[in-house]
Amino acid sequence: MTSTPVARPDEVRRYNRTSLLRRLHLAGPSTRASLATELGLNRSTIKTLVDGLARAGVVAERVPRPGRQAGRPSLLVLPQPEAAVVLAVDVRVEHVALAMVGLGGQILGRDSWNLRGRTREPEEVVTRLVESTEPLATDLGVRPVACGVSVPGVVRRADGHVHEAPNLRWSGVALGRRLTSALAVPVVVGNDAELAALAEYLRGTATGTPDVVFVSADIGVGGGVIAQGASLRGGAGYVGEIGHMAVRPNGRPCYCGTTGCWETEVGEAAFCRALGLPENSPRGAVVAELHALASEPAVARRRLAELADWLTLGLVNIVNLFGGELVVLGDLFTELPAPVLDDIDRAVRERSLVSRALGGVRVRTSALGPDVKLLGAAEAAFETVLDMV
């Protein structure tokens, strides 16, 4: 309800320092004057903080590029990417991507490899992660101070325990504990859609919108919710499994043990069915077929009608249940032809009771591209260390 007050001046100083760093990390270079306004601090406090951070090499100041403004330009305060680097990991069904992400959110180095057969086993993934991090850290001359990992499964946030990641065939994996001991830094493991929602909120389509739901279709369908500016989690830190919303009584069987789950109607297999492709077609074939439909709105609407109906129904439910103002669609959903997306946007706005109260929910596509989960994993890691930089 109410947070514990902090009375010690050094804690106030540290809090202000962290706020300033977070602002620079997320919004980029700023003048001292705009930092003072945005953080509600006076100029002399900002000066003390910036001078201290500059001495520590965490920020630098530089003259901005010449513009049209008259007079002496204000110096810009810039975060120094190498001052705090985190390791971001995106474990997907088919491959693992990892990146070193610097203060300010820039990707400073990256690697990836495919997962097939035995390489998908948790032990193998952990070993390969540690091996792949070494050369990246050596190249940069900087070791990561924390690690964030995105996993497509049911993850307990508190300790990074992966209860179930069905498409990886993982079950009961103590991933957080194993990686913490292998990397010797704080590790945060999160559900992939939860971390993507965080990235959209901090750096993407949802920046500045405190109530947003991210929904994406990969092989499965996942969702993450930001409610009043914070990730929504449930019991034991587990997030919800939006893809397992039952939408079709007596529908197709789902691996989760029930039938008619939303992901059976709007996941990759449903795209294949709608497009007349064999299920399990390569992603490239699915995307090519979707792009081919872009120039034929009538055909696109007809062929994707059923999938669009199920997508709309699930999104109406999501808006009615969470009361979000914005839904961001990711992964395969972003490849849907524009007229189909427009129809869905309009239908969700009209059919949701809560949307009407809010004056119209919007359905938009992610603009962060395939790095969205990697960026979310990086932000989850930064959240744990920004106050220690």
Added chain:
Amino acid sequence: MTSTPVARPDEVRRYNRTSLLRRLHLAGPSTRASLATELGLNRSTIKTLVDGLARAGVVAERVPRPGRQAGRPSLLVLPQPEAAVVLAVDVRVEHVALAMVGLGGQILGRDSWNLRGRTREPEEVVTRLVESTEPLATDLGVRPVACGVSVPGVVRRADGHVHEAPNLRWSGVALGRRLTSALAVPVVVGNDAELAALAEYLRGTATGTPDVVFVSADIGVGGGVIAQGASLRGGAGYVGEIGHMAVRPNGRPCYCGTTGCWETEVGEAAFCRALGLPENSPRGAVVAELHALASEPAVARRRLAELADWLTLGLVNIVNLFGGELVVLGDLFTELPAPVLDDIDRAVRERSLVSRALGGVRVRTSALGPDVKLLGAAEAAFETVLDMV
């Protein structure tokens, strides 16, 4: 992410005072020693706070009833109910209940009246509320310091604007503003299920469970979510409308403009259909029929099978989407025969992916009875004033 630190000693003192009052308000009489332990404060701080509150008449100390313990008994610190009284209002479709609730949560006086025809108009309800409060306040010799109102509809929490309360035929009612000016105290207006969830979390079946969903069937079906110990709200403070989850494609038409909403399958009308009663039968007849089934488990299961299936499907969705550890059923759901409730509890636990991760979600019935929304409204009002008592 991080809360603003509070540095001034008087604010720390006020914070501690509010924490102590909240603890006494919710958990009842305690010894100074247990208060010190629970609040993490030292004995001398507790002494100063309790002495100050006792001088102000907000708490009293008394010798506990003789028990089996040897030695001199510790004094109990008790909240004084009249030291802070709030007005709690539960606007229902058929009637309005109001109560004066004292510090500690005790109902000190109450009134209610039926709503029919013109008396259901917002102006009439506000006028009657103000008129009914006067004699209650006079009897007690205490004026309320705040007011909480439960409304069965879509409510914007920030200013108590009722966007839509279909069963009351209210639309666009500035209830918060009107009542604030009529009563001249802070007024909080909330959705009825949201406030019931708060009551269950603070004083009911869900005490101590930080992730809980309350779902109740009255004429409509509503739900409220407590996530990590706080009410879940969406954009502009609106809460979700769980009853309008679409569960049955091409199902029955719902007043919200779509078809197949959950409440068309598990609301009061669905109970009537299942029991072979005319829709719109009086509540008493529905409850009597349900009670008659209590002694015939096989018959109960058969007649309520379809309703139980839809209830289970919606609850599985709720657990999968919100990740709650506990679902509390209210109103008409509490009247379901025990074997049917047991089946639903078991089915939700088995069929929800998230439930399996959490080691088994529980479905329980409310123990707070018909006052649950009234008690929730009282707690919402106390939240706004406990720091000013």
